[in-house]
Amino acid sequence: MFDNWRGKPHGDDFMEHERPALQLRGLTKRFDRLAVDALDLTVRAGEFYALVGPNGAGKTTTLRMVAGLLRPDAGSVDIFGIDALRAGIDAKQLMAWVSDEPMIYDKLTPMEYLEFVGGLWGIEPKVSQGSARELLISLGLEAHLNERCEGFSKGMRQKVALAGALVHDPRLIILDEPLTGLDAVSARHVKRLLSERVHAGGTVIMTTHILEVAERMADRIGIIAAGRLVAEGTLNELRQQNGQNDTSLEELFIALVDIEAKAA
Amino acid sequence: MSSATTQPWFARHEIRLAWREWLTMVTGGRRRRTRAALIGLTAFAAILHLPAYAVIGRFASLEAPLGKSPLIVLTSTIFLAWALMLSQAIESVTRVFYARADLDLIMSSPAKLANIFSIRIAAIAVSVTGMALLLSTPFVDVLVVFGGVRWFSAFGVVISSGLSATALAIAMTIALFRLIGPARTRLVAQILAAIIGAGFVIALQIAAILSYGTLSRFAVLTSDAAATYAPDAESLLWWPARAVLGDREALLLLLSASLVLLGIVTMILSPRFADTAASASAHAESRRRGRASRAFRGGSRQQALRRKEFLLLGRDPWLVSQTLMQLLYLVPPALFLWRSFSDSSTAIVLITPVIVMAAGQLAGGLAWLTISGEDAAELVATAPLSSAQVIRAKIEVVLIVNGAIFGPLLLALALLAPMQAAVMAAGVITGTASATAIQLWFRSQAKRSHFRRRQTSSRLATFAEAFSSIGWAATAALVLALPVAAVISGLMTVSIIFAAWKLSPRRS
Numbered sequence: 001m002f003d004n005w006r007g008k009p010h011g012d013d014f015m016e017h018e019r020p021a022l023q024l025r026g027l028t029k030r031f032d033r034l035a036v037d038a039l040d041l042t043v044r045a046g047e048f049y050a051l052v053g054p055n056g057a058g059k060t061t062t063l064r065m066v067a068g069l070l071r072p073d074a075g076s077v078d079i080f081g082i083d084a085l086r087a088g089i090d091a092k093q094l095m096a097w098v099s100d101e102p103m104i105y106d107k108l109t110p111m112e113y114l115e116f117v118g119g120l121w122g123i124e125p126k127v128s129q130g131s132a133r134e135l136l137i138s139l140g141l142e143a144h145l146n147e148r149c150e151g152f153s154k155g156m157r158q159k160v161a162l163a164g165a166l167v168h169d170p171r172l173i174i175l176d177e178p179l180t181g182l183d184a185v186s187a188r189h190v191k192r193l194l195s196e197r198v199h200a201g202g203t204v205i206m207t208t209h210i211l212e213v214a215e216r217m218a219d220r221i222g223i224i225a226a227g228r229l230v231a232e233g234t235l236n237e238l239r240q241q242n243g244q245n246d247t248s249l250e251e252l253f254i255a256l257v258d259i260e261a262k263a264a
Numbered sequence: 265m266s267s268a269t270t271q272p273w274f275a276r277h278e279i280r281l282a283w284r285e286w287l288t289m290v291t292g293g294r295r296r297r298t299r300a301a302l303i304g305l306t307a308f309a310a311i312l313h314l315p316a317y318a319v320i321g322r323f324a325s326l327e328a329p330l331g332k333s334p335l336i337v338l339t340s341t342i343f344l345a346w347a348l349m350l351s352q353a354i355e356s357v358t359r360v361f362y363a364r365a366d367l368d369l370i371m372s373s374p375a376k377l378a379n380i381f382s383i384r385i386a387a388i389a390v391s392v393t394g395m396a397l398l399l400s401t402p403f404v405d406v407l408v409v410f411g412g413v414r415w416f417s418a419f420g421v422v423i424s425s426g427l428s429a430t431a432l433a434i435a436m437t438i439a440l441f442r443l444i445g446p447a448r449t450r451l452v453a454q455i456l457a458a459i460i461g462a463g464f465v466i467a468l469q470i471a472a473i474l475s476y477g478t479l480s481r482f483a484v485l486t487s488d489a490a491a492t493y494a495p496d497a498e499s500l501l502w503w504p505a506r507a508v509l510g511d512r513e514a515l516l517l518l519l520s521a522s523l524v525l526l527g528i529v530t531m532i533l534s535p536r537f538a539d540t541a542a543s544a545s546a547h548a549e550s551r552r553r554g555r556a557s558r559a560f561r562g563g564s565r566q567q568a569l570r571r572k573e574f575l576l577l578g579r580d581p582w583l584v585s586q587t588l589m590q591l592l593y594l595v596p597p598a599l600f601l602w603r604s605f606s607d608s609s610t611a612i613v614l615i616t617p618v619i620v621m622a623a624g625q626l627a628g629g630l631a632w633l634t635i636s637g638e639d640a641a642e643l644v645a646t647a648p649l650s651s652a653q654v655i656r657a658k659i660e661v662v663l664i665v666n667g668a669i670f671g672p673l674l675l676a677l678a679l680l681a682p683m684q685a686a687v688m689a690a691g692v693i694t695g696t697a698s699a700t701a702i703q704l705w706f707r708s709q710a711k712r713s714h715f716r717r718r719q720t721s722s723r724l725a726t727f728a729e730a731f732s733s734i735g736w737a738a739t740a741a742l743v744l745a746l747p748v749a750a751v752i753s754g755l756m757t758v759s760i761i762f763a764a765w766k767l768s769p770r771r772s
Contacts, residue, residue, distance in 0.1 A: 067642075067645075067646050068645065068646055069642055069645055069646065088650075089648045089649065089650060090648070092646055092647060092648040093648040095646070096646070097642060097643075097646040099642050103639060103640040103641065103642055103643060104639070104640055104643075105572070105576060105639050105640060106639065106712075106713075107575070107576050107579035107580065108572070108575065108576070112575070116568055116571075116572045117643065117647075118568075119563065119565060119567070119568025119569075119571075119572075120565050120568050120569065120643075120644070120647040120648075120649065121565075121647060121648060122564075122565050122648070148579075161643075164643065
């Protein structure tokens with residue numbers, strides 16, 4: 001499916017592959033209060049990283065700064081070694097952003113939307129058409145390829161937005177609550193597609209409130225509270241860090257967030 | 265809650281909603297501004313008495329019985345006001361069917377839908393009539409002050425017009441639903457609302473140009489031919505005019521007839537109103553299938569953006585109807601030019617401001633849609649294009665569309681009068697550029713479907729855009745008629761635009 005995938009490490013690309021997909025240093029953002037507090041975070045290339053945290057912890061703000069939608073007050077954002085704050089366009093070429101509220105055009109069909117996204121990322125039309133069709137079919141939208149999106153349900157819109165994020169073969173995909181509003185079958189489609197991406201060498205960073213999904217899909221999990229990373233690692237590492245070998249992520253999460261809240 | 269208590273309770277709910285919607289409209293959604301907005305509105309209403317006096321003051325002494333020509337003029341004016349109310353009522357009815365977020369809640373509730381919708385029909389009638397009363401008050405005040413209390417009966421005619429316009433709008437919209445289905449009704453009703461509002465004036469102007477070579481619609485109304493064909497003074501046709509002049513019998517008849525009409529429509533159609541609303545909301549679930557488009561096949565990133573904008577503009581029924589209106593407004597002056605040009609070059613002076621004004625207004629709307637009304641703002645913001653490239657592509661779309669609409673007219677004019685065409689072209693370009701720049705400076709992300717509410721998002725931008733269009737229209741006309749005054753008018757317009765730029769939100 002992803003023959004034109006540009007992220008596979010070989011030859012000169014190897015050194016590039018060694019670079020982290022995302023590196024945040026001292027990332028800070030303040031609105032009325034401090035939303036992200038000098039956050040340091042590294043996501044390796046080819047990794048599925050889940051960012052979890054309570055409401056208002058700073059997950060979405062962090063990812064919006066990474067995607068170039070918000071300007072940080074301080075700190076740095078590197079995407080595969082590219083300084084995203086200085087060379088934003090080069091960094092954007094490598095990544096895709098999917099919001100929890102799917103933003104698509106009501107008056108375009110899914111095929112037109114994906115071809116438009118392909119055009120924005122400068123993908124050859126023949127390439128983008130082929131992968132657009134494949135992506136939409138793989139997400140169960142075969143019957144709706146040429147229908148305008150105006151009558152689509154939230155789940156269908158979310159799938160179109162996700163297909164739009166994948167159509168230009170990004171090396172880094174950032175998703176904010178991508179499973180919100182999806183039925184079980186659609187959620188499975190999305191999870192399968194994201195896993196395929198990671199197996200093909202891509203990097204996925206996702207926020208979610210569904211801890212089961214993070215537990216099952218993510219290579220590493222970052223727990224964020226009050227704008228700071230309070231714990232990070234694989235599920236086993238998180239358990240060891242907290243001396244609770246048999247607990248679920250949910251129990252770990254509640255314990256860590258509770259400690260952080262008491263400390264604050 | 266019993267069925268008996270549901271109706272008054274729902275009526276209170278509707279009144280509260282209507283009041284808050286109106287407040288949002290006048291305050292631009294900022295609650296702290298309520299007091300200032302109300303004071304401003306009152307001052308505006310007081311100032312409106314001046315133009316009202318200028319327009320209508322000389323007619324305050326009119327008294328029954330009138331001759332045929334004054335009766336025709338008065339009846340036509342009432343009919344024009346009624347047509348505008350009908351247009352507004354069609355708008356309101358379509359909004360109830362398609363845009364009210366509470367339809368699902370209401371229709372899933374155990375309340376009797378016929379009762380609920382009869383209240384909603386009444387609410388439409390009250391809002392249409394209320395708005396008409398508000399706008400007519402300065403005119404009626406002037407007539408009362410200078411002509412006596414008998415003119416108060418004009419308010420009764422406004423109420424009767426509002427009620428009958430609402431009844432007809434509901435009947436028309438439901439008939440359209442039955443005839444052409446919910447999908448087409450939305451577009452057709454929007455176009456109908458636009459055409460009905462201005463069609464009468466445009467038709468009178470066209471008739472006047474073709475018959476008498478003037479842009480004045482009064483030429484037809486006051487002509488001997490109109491008086492010859494008009495019915496006798498006792499005809500029912502003149503009852504609205506008689507009612508306005510203070511004839512109590514005529515006024516009571518009009519009020520009763522419109523109340524009965526609205527009552528019948530409510531009784532017969534309120535149960536169908538529920539079905540129609542259900543069909544409209546079901547339509548949102550239906551899908552429009554189209555052929556695979558080739559719009560995005562090939563080209564640069566900016567081209568992809570431009571093509572997307574063109575595709576969306578072409579598929580926007582509201583914009584299509586508005587553009588159609590702009591073009592309709594251009595028909596009478598174009599016709600006037602064609603009829604008059606061989607005899608007198610002054611025609612060009614009359615047509616120039618109309619064209620320049622239309623270009624500025626259309627550009628403002630287009631610029632809002634392309635720059636602020638970006639439904640996938642985050643997609644475009646995360647695409648590998650600089651924001652300058654995105655903005656440039658969107659501005660190009662506005663210029664291309666305006667060029668395509670006004671270019672042919674300017675070209676035709678250039679063949680006849682190159683100098684005048686050059687002035688008009690400069691006016692069109694400047695008006696377009698100014699309106700676009702103002703929309704750019706005051707841009708704020710919004711849903712495309714909120715196009716109708718764009719005026720309320722920034723009052724400053726709305727006024728700046730309107731005054732810049734008027735300023736450039738006046739300047740272009742003055743360049744041809746009185747060049748020295750054009751310099752002053754041009755400088756004033758530039759200072760308005762400069763002030764708008766200075767007052768626009770700063771961006772990092």
